[in-house]
Amino acid sequence: MKLTRLRNVITLVALMCFLCSGCWDQRPLEDLGLVYGLGLDRSEFNEKLFVVTTVNPLFADTRRAPNEIDTVTAPSFGLAVERWRNRHSRQFAPRKLRVILLGEDLARKGAQDPLLSVMQYTQLNEHANLAVARPRAEDLLRVKPLANERVATFTDQLLRVNEREGAAAQVTLSEAVSRFFAADSDPLIPILAEDKMGERLVVIGSGLFSGLTMVGELDERETELVLAMRGDVGDVVYSPATGRTDVLLSSYPQVRMQNPKAEYQVDLEGERLSVKVELNTGFSLQQYSSAEDMSDLEDTNSVAQSVASNLTLAIADLIAKMQATTADPLGLGQYVRVKQGKDFDVKVFREQWRNAEVEVEVKTTFIRCNTMNSTIVPPKK
């Protein structure tokens, strides 16, 4: 055989081998243990052990239930996966992972170890939504949302819808871990629980985190305010706790904040941190049935002032809560880091944040009342 022909044959064989990678690397669906929901808890009996709950979809022919839920207990996430593999003789495939639930106990004692272990899987879907499960992830993942609805898909949708409506933050695993490493802002992770009937999962608020350790919690109203202050959402429904004022005659008017934008002025003098928060927002009044004529400029200004002072108080309370727990979901640490550079120390910053002097200013612009059909636009100044 001539050398040229030999060379061509060798190259052709090599090319064929390479094309065979489609065969070698094929992963038949039947051999995959598709994990699309993951629950992480601390063992109730031994704090050193983790309880890893996996949710796998079942195929149509074997399907008596929408999911197959399995629980493995091990000292680390990696070992739990090994045990899971031994038990199932299938590949652990978290590429379509939709949601990771952290048991509240684990979240409060620090979730960095299992979460960083999960991140080691290059085949992992880093966009999986993260949520805190109350009381335990293991229990919540066993709740059947609807007859044939899969719990992980339902939870994922629930978190997405809440985020779109400005009711809860949507935090992916990737984002939470990035924030943890950067250490200059903390994630705000939704808390899930069963409803009173024990049939569905609902978002009941958000967990305040310091790093990846849950240090406190916010109710739904507070969560909405934080989202507005972070500028994450353009439309936030906010129900003032003290709705009854001289001007606002309705019992519980809703304030719909539109395009809220907060600006932060962070100053550091020695060890003393001072923060000025300025929130600018437009607002409309929902469920409003006042006898006052809102086409009067004086009344409009009065309502705007009332809403502004209400928001100021609420934000001040909220910030005090964050300071008490040293959580920084607003990302003020980033401002300090920009100023300090290499000298930025997250522990020192948290102490500074705890003792920081905070000034809150809210500026509101009245847009309209009620729904579109009965809109009363404010008079021009």
Place this chain on the structure above:
Amino acid sequence: MAKQKWKLTDFQLFTLLVNVMAGTGVFTITRVVAEVAGRGAPISILLSGVAVMVMLGFMYLLIRRFPGTPYPLLVQEAIGQWPGRIYLLLNAIVQIVFSAIIAKNYWFTLNSYQLFSTPMLVFVSLMVLLGWQMTRRGIIVLARVSEIVLLISLPLLVLLLLPIKLIRIRYALPLFDEGIMAVIQAMPQSIFAFLGFEVFLFAAPLARKGRSLIAGSLAVGLTTLSYSTVTLLTIMGLSVERAKTTVYPLAAYLGRIQLPVVERLDTIFMIIWLFQVIMSVSIPIYLAASSLYGAIPRLGRHVATDICAVAILVLAAWPVTRPILFKLTEPFNYLAVFFAGAFPVSIWLVAMLRKKGGKQSETDEAA
């Protein structure tokens, strides 16, 4: 060794340089440079690009002194036959190791994300075989393939901008958090990513006269811009602290995007980037073969190419783990930078001292 009759176009020279420089480094450069320079990594890469341009300038001075002379002949004329041949032999070894490292590195990258069961030898041998085939057909074939590959890989840079909505500008601030000295200290780490630019020495004498320096500088400029953009976006996407702890930060950055059609941007990028990496493996094979042929002319060009390809294959097939490869690569990189930077300058100085070249250049220009 006869002089070539045909000439490379400026664009071909440009594509050769870009293809050899932009290889596997793009996946790891953020981690490697950020470990030293912190948030100053993009600045460090920009400075390294400038340093590479200066080296390129010296290479141009050397080549201009011996116009139209292929580099292996040029070296022997400049510093003497035997010193020249020893240098060429060492250069061949450096290029062989360099090519094997690139092939192996990309294997590890793909193996982490996609090719879990494909034997490493099959993957690596395919890249080496393609390089071998192209090299045997000469630099003009390499250059033409480079042109096509660049047209495939350039649009990939647009993919990098897809996750831009998810970035945080504050992650990149302050730029000099580790200090200016750290930015300078990180320069050698970033120069590693430019390795292979010594192809200019071999290709520029074969290019049409006049604008080879401009083509080379543009190639280095584009690569510098790509590397610094990738680094900046990755830092803003992941935070510098996470980028430092991630083996392939670019893949993690690209993995952040999730669109209905483009679900795994990292995988798409890696598959298309394979063409670019094949060129990064192939061009050093050409450099190694040319050097070996220059050092031992009686081998013949084809035999020299065969020897280099087999050597690369053997080295790449050597079973080392990824951490060991990373450890072994670091001292080699310093050696390679020395070869690419210090040697051409030294050869140019020796040629000046020995009063070699130059005159002919004037005669040529007059002609």
